[in-house]
Amino acid sequence: MLYAVICTDIAEGMPIRQANRPAHLEWLKAAGGRMKIAGPFLSGDGQAMTGSLLVVEAADITEAREFLATDPYALAGLFSAVDIKPWRWVVGQPAEA
Template identity: 55%
Template sequence: MLYALICTDKAHSEGIRQENRQSHLEFLNGLGTRLKAAGPFMSDDLVSPTGSLVLVEAANREEAMAVANEDPYALAGLFESVEIRPWNWVLKNPEA
């Protein structure tokens, strides 16, 4: 099953994001084929990241939550909130 990790940054947390970006990217790359897509949400003016969307394959919600909790961004306290939602990739799924 696929899960969308919808993460919203805390206000004024750009420094935390920058300081932990490399570790975050290494963590996501370390997920291998379990990671389906990832990237930041952007401010309306397209200048600043405001959160993250991470699509992961997981056996269940608890496994997806573990991925979210182990992310260096989460460990550094970047996120105000993290929503985990099951997701069905219907269109343009390269694995379908």
């Protein structure tokens, strides 16, 4: 099943984000096919990252939570909130999905 994950950064979280970004990007790459899409939310002017959107594949919500807990951003305390919702890909789905 797919899960949409909406992460909101803590106020003034940019130093945490910057310090952990290389490890986070490696974590995303290491996830392989279970990571369907990922990218940051941006401030209104597009200059600062304020959170993250991920779509991950997992057997169930427990597996999704366990996987997401290993994100270097989560381990560093970057997020003030994480919302995980079951999700169905309808439009724009890649051929291999």
